[in-house]
Structure formats: structure tokens, C-alpha cells
Amino acid sequence: xxxxxxxxxxxxxxxxxxxxxxxxxxxxxxxxxxxxxxxxxxxxxxxxxxxxxxxxxxxxxxxxxxxxxxxxxxxxxxxxxxxxxxxxxxxxxxxxxxxxxxxxxxxxxxxxxxxxxxxxxxxxxxxxxxxxxxxxxxxxxxxxxxxxxxxxxxxxxxxxxxxxxxxxxxxxxxxxxxxxxxxxxxxxxxxxxxxxxxxxxxxxxxxxxxxxxxxxxxxxxxxxxxxxxxxxxxxxxxxxxxxxxxxxxxxxxxxxxxxxxxxxxxxxxxxxxxxxxxxxxxxxxxxxxxxxxxxxxxxxxxxxxxxxxxxxxx
Amino acid sequence: xxxxxxxxxxxxxxxxxxxxxxxxxxxxxxxxxxxxxxxxxxxxxxxxxxxxxxxxxxxxxxxxxxxxxxxxxxxxxxxxxxxxxxxxxxxxxxxxxxxxxxxxxxxxxxxxxxxxxxxxxxxxxxxxxxxxxxxxxxxxxxxxxxxxxxxxxxxxx
Numbered sequence: 153x154x155x156x157x158x159x160x161x162x163x164x165x166x167x168x169x170x171x172x173x174x175x176x177x178x179x180x181x182x183x184x185x186x187x188x189x190x191x192x193x194x195x196x197x198x199x200x201x202x203x204x205x206x207x208x209x210x211x212x213x214x215x216x217x218x219x220x221x222x223x224x225x226x227x228x229x230x231x232x233x234x235x236x237x238x239x240x241x242x243x244x245x246x247x248x249x250x251x252x253x254x255x256x257x258x259x260x261x262x263x264x265x266x267x268x269x270x271x272x273x274x275x276x277x278x279x280x281x282x283x284x285x286x287x288x289x290x291x292x293x294x295x296x297x298x299x300x301x302x303x304x305x306x307x308x309x310x311x312x313x314x315x316x317x318x319x320x321x322x323x324x325x326x327x328x329x330x331x332x333x334x335x336x337x338x339x340x341x342x343x344x345x346x347x348x349x350x351x352x353x354x355x356x357x358x359x360x361x362x363x364x365x366x367x368x369x370x371x372x373x374x375x376x377x378x379x380x381x382x383x384x385x386x387x388x389x390x391x392x393x394x395x396x397x398x399x400x401x402x403x404x405x406x407x408x409x410x411x412x413x414x415x416x417x418x419x420x421x422x423x424x425x426x427x428x429x430x431x432x433x434x435x436x437x438x439x440x441x442x443x444x445x446x447x448x449x450x451x452x453x454x455x456x457x458x459x460x461x462x463x464x465x466x
Numbered sequence: 467x468x469x470x471x472x473x474x475x476x477x478x479x480x481x482x483x484x485x486x487x488x489x490x491x492x493x494x495x496x497x498x499x500x501x502x503x504x505x506x507x508x509x510x511x512x513x514x515x516x517x518x519x520x521x522x523x524x525x526x527x528x529x530x531x532x533x534x535x536x537x538x539x540x541x542x543x544x545x546x547x548x549x550x551x552x553x554x555x556x557x558x559x560x561x562x563x564x565x566x567x568x569x570x571x572x573x574x575x576x577x578x579x580x581x582x583x584x585x586x587x588x589x590x591x592x593x594x595x596x597x598x599x600x601x602x603x604x605x606x607x608x609x610x611x612x613x614x615x616x617x618x619x620x621x622x623x
Contacts, residue, residue, distance in 0.1 A: 168603065186603070212607045215600070231604045259604045277604070303601070321598070347598065365597070394576065395597075412576070412599075438573060439599065455573075 154406070154418060154429040155465050156450065160200040162193055162459040169453040171216040174446035177223030181444075181451050183459045184214035190228060190238070192247075193459070200461060209236035209249045216262050221269045225250070229260040235274050237291065253291055255282060262306045266314065273316050275304035281318045281328070283335050295335035299326055306350045311357040315380060319348035325362055325372075327380050338380035343370055343387070352401040361407055361426070363396035369409065371424060385424035391417060394439070402445035406464060410440035416452055416462070436460065472517055474550045479524050483511065500537035501571065506544065507533050509570050513562050514618050516555045525549055527559060532582060540574045542567065547582040556586055560596040561605060562618040569619075 167186030174181055180203075181193040190206040210230035218227045226238040226247070239250040257278035264273050265286075272284040272291065281297040281304055303321035310317065316328045316335070325341040325348055346365035353360045358374040360382065369388040375381035394412030401407045407419040407426065416435040419426040438455030448464040486504060491497050507530040511523035522528045532545040544563055548556045564579045571577075580593045595601055605611050 213603060231607055261600070277601075305600070321594075346594065365594075395599075 153465075154420075156416065156418070156430060156432050156435075156462040157465060159449070159461040159463050162191075162200055162202070162461070163457065164191055164202050164205075165189070165457050165459070167457060168213075168455045169441065169457060169459055170213065171442045172444045172451040172453045172459055173217050173219050174444055174449070174451065175219050175223045176221055179446065179449075181446075181459070181461070182217045182219060182226060183451075183453055184217040184228060185453070186213045188212060188214055188230075190214060190217050190226060204247060206238055206247050206249075209238065209252070210234065212259075215260065218263050218265060220265045221267060225265075227263045227265065227272060227274075229263040229274060231259040233258050233260060233276070235260055235263050235272075239289075250289055251291055253284065255293060255296075256280065261304060264307045264309055264316075266309045266316075267311060271309075271314075271316075273307040273309065273318075275307045275318055277303040279304060281307060281316070281326075283316065283328070294333070295328075297328055297335060297337060299328075299337040299340070300324070303347075305347065308351055308353070308360075311353050311355065313357065313379060317351060317360070319351050319362060321347045323348060323364075325351060327382075329380060339382070341372065341382060341384070343384045344368070347395075349396060350398045352399045352407070354401050354405075355403050359421075361399050361401060363399040363409060365395040367392045367394070367396065369396065369399065369407075369419070369426065371421075371426060373424065386426070388419070388426045391428055397439065398442045400443045400445050400450075402450075402464075404445075404448070404464070404466075406445075408443040408445065408450055410443040410452060412439045414438060414440060414454075416440055416443060416450070418464075432462075435462075473553060473555075474517075477518060477520070477525050477549050479520060480526050482521060482523050501535055501575075502537070503530055503533040503535045506535050506542055506567070506571070509566055510544065510563055513559075513566060514621065515549075516558050516562075516614065516618055522546070522559070522563075528563070540576060542571065542575050542577045544577070544579045545582040546579065547585045551585060551587050553586065556581060556588070556592050557595060558611075558614060558618070560592060561602065561611075562615050564596060564602060565606065565615050566619050 169185040171184045184190045192204040212231035216229040224240045228236045235253040237251040256276035259277045275281045283295040284291045285294040300320040301322045306319040344364040351362040371386045372382035398410040409417045416432040418430040436454035436456045442453040450462040534543040581589045
């Protein structure tokens with residue numbers, strides 16, 4: 153019997169909580185939202201507490217927060233059209249605003265570090281995807297990719313290969329690869345009939361699952377002959393009654409979805425398709441905007457101003 | 467707006483409704499009053515059109531028959547009808563309807579605000595934008611746009 157047990161409800165944010173992300177190097181959770189702040193949460197003496205609040209970087213909603221692979225930096229995508237970089241200073245044990253990346257014309261919707269930490273990607277309502285080269289404390293724009301015809305909602309790096317994926321309001325997912333000194337779009341994946349809000353890879357990266365405003369999930373499998381080519385093998389419909397805002401494929405194989413019907417659902421792979429293993433109705437008192445796995449822990453962010461931490465039991 | 471010619475200079479006007487009739491039961495705390503379409507209509511009907519000095523009810527942009535409200539399922543569905551099929555203010559009107567509901571009804575409700583089918587040439591694009599909570603949230607952080615929405619909902623100032 154697969155189920156989720158509620159470990160903690162974290163209050164402190166004011167307004168919608170849009171994003172949660174686990175540190176890759178410790179059991180610290182970062183969250184961000186409408187109140188323009190980033191909060192770091194950790195378990196102390198058995199209970200989860202907010203250990204740090206980062207403010208004064210972004211001046212509007214912080215749509216997404218992302219840990220760097222080394223665990224010493226945070227990138228934040230904001231409606232104020234900038235991406236902020238926060239760095240941990242070991243000497244003072246504080247987080248400092250290290251850089252503010254400008255360039256997008258309006259709201260930045262998502263930001264993601266490549267697995268080796270050499271690149272940072274950001275995307276915006278201005279329809280563009282930017283790739284930034286990370287050189288110590290310097291961030292240089294390596295490419296501006298204008299391939300989507302609408303608002304770009306999410307950027308995600310492939311877990312093992314230097315490939316960048318983006319999901320958009322134009323209903324497509326696109327993949328980019330390095331090309332000389334620049335980056336280029338290698339493939340465009342169509343199938344969803346409305347905005348693609350997010351996507352998540354399995355551990356090896358030979359499959360990813362995408363989630364959409366069209367209330368479906370799609371499972372995409374890698375072509376054996378072409379690394380950038382994925383084909384939709386199944387469409388998972390009939391489970392969600394409102395838009396699906398996020399999807400996270402855990403390393404244990406369970407796929408969690410965050411939806412506008414206040415629920416969290418867990419799926420597992422069955423052949424090319426997905427099987428619903430658990431439905432957590434009323435997981436929050438509002439839309440669930442984001443889900444993130446760390447081992448058997450699942451964090452969720454919601455419009456109800458809270459973050460919740462769940463334990464997976466199988 | 468801004469002194470430019472109105473897109474629809476002489477709209478057909480409808481008489482505004484009278485207030486809902488009250489009954490002694492309304493004040494009885496023992497009786498549970500479900501939120502209904504008329505209640506939602508009353509919240510929306512006084513919103514001002516961005517171009518005309520009239521309410522959305524007078525212009526038949528909002529109509530009680532085009533509102534569905536299910537108190538048990540926590541669901542509100544509002545269809546609005548632009549006065550002309552190429553009305554450039556349709557998104558602003560839809561945004562005003564959504565914001566008024568966000569301000570007024572319990573947050574347990576899921577709200578859909580859409581154009582009445584077949585009444586606007588960009589129906590699909592407008593519905594998609596109004597249905598995108600992220601776009602709505604970002605729009606409301608834009609001071610100029612928020613000011614326009616507030617003028618429609620709460621009048622000048």
C-alpha cells in the first residue's frame with residue numbers, strides 16, 4: 153500500500169507559495185512565493201523550522217527557487233524580470249545576494265542549474281530561453297533562444313547529458329543542445345493541447361513526463377538512435393480535474409503531481425503508461441503549485457500560503 | 467479611453483436589477499444559506515465597463531443565467547459577453563471579474579471566468595490567458611493594470 157504521511161506544515165510565507173526545492177547536499181528545503189522572499193527550512197530538535205529568510209533581492213513574486221548542484225548557491229526567478237543569485241558565505245554563515253541577472257524583458261518564470269553547475273538557464277514571458285555560462289562569480293550570457301511562440305513556463309536540464317528542455321504556453325516542449333559557442337533547438341515535442349507547465353526526468357534520463365493545463369500527463373521515451381529525440385508513448389488522462397502545475401519523478405520511481413484541485417497524486421510506471429498508486433485529496437486548502445522529492449520526503453507548495461512535507465510509505 | 471473614439475459608441479442598455487429581496491430567514495444563523503448564482507451576479511453586476519459609464523449588467527456583459535455556482539463542489543463558473551466581437555477590453559473585463567471574485571468569495575471556491583462561446587473573435591486566446599493563474603498573478607503586480615482593474619471594480623480613485 154503506497155501512501156503519504158504528513159510530517160509537517162510550514163507556515164511563514166504570506167500569499168501564494170509557488171516553489172519548493174531540496175538542497176542536493178543537505179536536508180534543507182528552500183521555498184519562495186508571492187511575498188518576494190525565499191525561506192530555508194530544516195529539521196531541528198524533531199520539528200521543521202524556518203532557519204533563514206532571504207529578502208531584498210527580487211522586488212516581485214519569486215516564481216521559482218533552484219539550488220546549485222554544490223548546495224552553496226540559490227538562483228531565483230522573479231516576476232520583476234530578473235534572476236537573483238544568492239551565495240552562502242561559510243565564514244559568516246550567511247546568505248548574500250551575489251548577482252542580479254538582467255536581460256529578460258518581463259517575468260522570469262523558471263531557472264535551472266545544469267548538473268555540473270557550469271550553466272544556468274532561465275526563461276520568461278518574453279518567449280525566450282537564456283543560457284548563462286557560470287564562471288566563478290560571473291554569469292555570462294551564452295545564448296538567447298527564441299524558438300517558442302509564447303510565454304516559456306519551465307526550464308529543466310537533462311539529468312546526465314548537456315541538454316536543456318523548456319515547456320511553454322505554446323503547448324510544446326523543446327530541447328536545446330550546444331552548437332559551437334552557441335546553443336540551438338534540436339527538437340520540438342507537440343501533443344499537449346494547452347500550456348505545458350512542467351516536466352521531470354527519470355533517473356537515467358531515457359524518459360520524461362510532462363504535465364499540462366490540458367489535465368493530462370504525457371510520458372516520453374528516448375529514441376535509441378537519436379539522443380535529443382523523445383516520442384510520446386502514452387497520455388495519462390482522466391485523473392486530474394484541474395490544471396496540473398508540476399510533476400516530479402523521484403529516484404525511487406514514484407511520480408508526484410501538483411494540481412489545481414488541491415490534490416497530490418502518486419503514479420508508478422507500468423509499461424509505457426502510468427498507474428495511479430495514491431491520491432492525496434485535500435493535500436492543501438488551495439491549488440498545489442509545486443512538488444519536489446528528496447529520497448522518501450516530498451515537499452509541496454500551495455496557494456494556501458503553506459509548504460507541506462510528506463513521507464512516502466510503500 | 468485616452469480620448470480615442472469608442473469602439474462601440476452606442477451600446478444597447480438594459481435596466482439594472484433591483485436588490486435581491488430579503489426574507490426574515492436571511493438573518494437566521496441557524497439556516498445555512500448556500501452561495502448561489504444570484505449572489506455571484508450581485509457581486510459582479512456593478513462592475514463598470516472600462517470604456518462606457520455603465521455597469522456590466524446594463525451592458526449585458528454579465529448575466530445571471532450565464533453564472534453557475536455550486537456551493538457543495540466549491541465551484542463558480544462565469545461566462546461574460548463582450549458587447550462587440552472585437553472588443554479590445556475583453557481581457558481587462560475578464561480580469562476585473564476574476565479579481566472581484568478573488569476579493570469577495572471564500573478561497574475554497576475554484577473559479578473559471580470565460581467568454582460566452584461564439585461572442586468574441588479571440589475567444590480561445592482570452593480564455594487561455596484568464597485561465598492561466600500565473601499570468602493573472604503577474605498582471606496584478608503590474609501597477610498600471612491593477613489600477614485599471616480597480617477602477618472598473620471600485621470606481622475612480
